[in-house]
Amino acid sequence: MNQLEIFKALSNKTRLQILQWLKEPEKNFPKQESGFGNGVCVGLIQQKAGLTQSTVSEYLSLMQRTGLVTATRVGQWTYYKRNEEAFAALSKLIESEL
Numbered sequence: 365m366n367q368l369e370i371f372k373a374l375s376n377k378t379r380l381q382i383l384q385w386l387k388e389p390e391k392n393f394p395k396q397e398s399g400f401g402n403g404v405c406v407g408l409i410q411q412k413a414g415l416t417q418s419t420v421s422e423y424l425s426l427m428q429r430t431g432l433v434t435a436t437r438v439g440q441w442t443y444y445k446r447n448e449e450a451f452a453a454l455s456k457l458i459e460s461e462l
Contacts, residue, residue, distance in 0.1 A: 366430065367457065369426075369429070369430045370431075370432065373427050373430045373432060376423070378415065378423060379423050379427060381413070382409060382413065382420075382423060382427070383427070383432065383433075386444065389403070389404045389445070393409075393412065402436040402445070403433075403435070403436055405441055405442070405443055406421060406424060407441075430450075431447055432446065432447055433447055434446075434447050
């Protein structure tokens, strides 16, 4: 767990919003044909964020590299969901070291 990279990923308002939305995808996104088992389609995240697809993809890529989200590719679609284990580890890190 690279602390600096994680805190960098968390230092952007939109990235924080995306993580909050992904915490409860059923509440924050319209229904997906495939459900939310694999996560949320990047297109839905992009629509909700109101940013370009390339910006949202860059944000998601950074969060994936830090382990905050996981990506699942299904055909031509990529789905993202929170990595709750990473958030548990981050919580322990903050409690014990900061």
